[in-house]
Amino acid sequence: AQMQRDFVANVGHELKTPVTAIRGFSETLLEGALDDKETASEFVKIILEQSKQLTDLINDILSLSKIDTSKGDTFVKIKLRKFIERIVQQFEPAIGEKKISFIDKIAPDVEVVCDEKKLQHIISNLMQNAVRYNKKGGSIEVSAVIFENEWCFLIKDTGQGIKHEDLGRIFERFYRVDSSRDRETGGYGLGLSIASSIVKQHKGKIYAKSNIGEFTSFIVEIPQQSSL
Ligand code: ADP
Numbered sequence: 001a002q003m004q005r006d007f008v009a010n011v012g013h014e015l016k017t018p019v020t021a022i023r024g025f026s027e028t029l030l031e032g033a034l035d036d037k038e039t040a041s042e043f044v045k046i047i048l049e050q051s052k053q054l055t056d057l058i059n060d061i062l063s064l065s066k067i068d069t070s071k072g073d074t075f076v077k078i079k080l081r082k083f084i085e086r087i088v089q090q091f092e093p094a095i096g097e098k099k100i101s102f103i104d105k106i107a108p109d110v111e112v113v114c115d116e117k118k119l120q121h122i123i124s125n126l127m128q129n130a131v132r133y134n135k136k137g138g139s140i141e142v143s144a145v146i147f148e149n150e151w152c153f154l155i156k157d158t159g160q161g162i163k164h165e166d167l168g169r170i171f172e173r174f175y176r177v178d179s180s181r182d183r184e185t186g187g188y189g190l191g192l193s194i195a196s197s198i199v200k201q202h203k204g205k206i207y208a209k210s211n212i213g214e215f216t217s218f219i220v221e222i223p224q225q226s227s228l
Contacts, residue, residue, distance in 0.1 A: 010174045014057055014188055018050040060190040063121065064173075067197045075113050080144050080153075081106040083116075087123050088142075094131045098138070105143035112151050112224070118198045122206075123153075125191040126218050130157035132187070133216065146224065150204075153220040161212040170208065171196040195220075 025043045033039050081104070088095075088102060095102060112119070130140045138158035145152050162170060166177045176189040192206075199206040204222035 007173060011057075011061060014174070015054070018054045018057075021050045022047050022054075057188050057190075060188055060194065063194050064190065064197065067118075067194065067201065074115065076116055077111055077113050078116060078119065079108075080110040080112055080151075081108050083119070084123060084142060084144075087120060087127060090124070091127055091131050095140075098131065098134060098136050100131060100134055100137070101139045103139055103141040105141060107145070110144050110146060110151070112222075114222075122195045122198055122220065123155075125195050126155045126220075129187075129191065129218075130155055130159070130216075133157065134159040149224045150221050151224055153222075154217055156215055156217040158215050161214055161216050162208060162210040163212055164210075167208050167210060171206070 025047050029040060029043055033043060084106060085104070127140070134140065134157045140158075141154075141156045143154045162177060169175050170177065171192050172189075173193040174189040175193075176187065179189075196206050199220055199222065202222055204220060206218065206220045208216060208218050210216040
């Protein structure tokens with residue numbers, strides 16, 4: 001119950017910033033800024049940007065509640081390499097912009113039985129972070145193996161890294177390593193907690209390794225039988 005109260009308080013807090021901005025800029029527009037075309041278009045852009053952030057936050061919250069309530073889902077057999085390549089494609093604009101090279105080390109024959117949507121959620125999230133927190137001209141390496149009835153998935157980036165004391169906390173809801181910096185890059189600190197809930201639900205493990213300024217790796221291990 002305490003966790004629930006904390007959660008609601010956090011959500012409220014996070015909603016405040018974009019809503020306050022949308023309201024403030026709309027009021028300023030109505031009070032006269034509409035007449036100055038340049039200012040008006042700048043303000044509308046801010047309103048649009050803030051609305052997009054709201055949508056992201058709402059989607060994250062909806063995913064969390066879905067994971068908490070969903071049980072038996074439909075499992076399908078997936079060829080992991082193809083699956084991941086398709087997800088990576090969605091990030092191509094961002095990858096291109098940062099001149100990041102993508103290294104695919106997934107064996108072509110690795111197959112997993114899983115809930116497609118949930119797997120997609122985890123991988124999209126780790127990819128998004130690997131791009132977002134990477135440096136210009138860096139790389140992202142993805143590999144997957146099946147080992148002793150577990151499948152293990154690894155995504156490694158050459159970004160800013162995560163301090164040792166933060167490594168255990170990044171999976172907490174709303175936890176950001178540096179909220180002022182990360183606010184600019186647009187995250188709410190929910191992505192990894194969603195990934196972690198999904199993995200736990202399937203008796204798997206997710207953890208991170210990092211050297212500050214060098215690399216960050218996220219590793220996901222799921223028992224093959226438990227079916228994601
Ligand atoms: P966000 O949406 O803010 O990225 P996440 O739950 O996905 O939220 O991540 C939590 C925090 O962990 C981030 O704010 C960021 O500081 C840190 N983090 C996550 N992935 C990486 C990464 N690949 N490299 C460096 N820091 C990371």
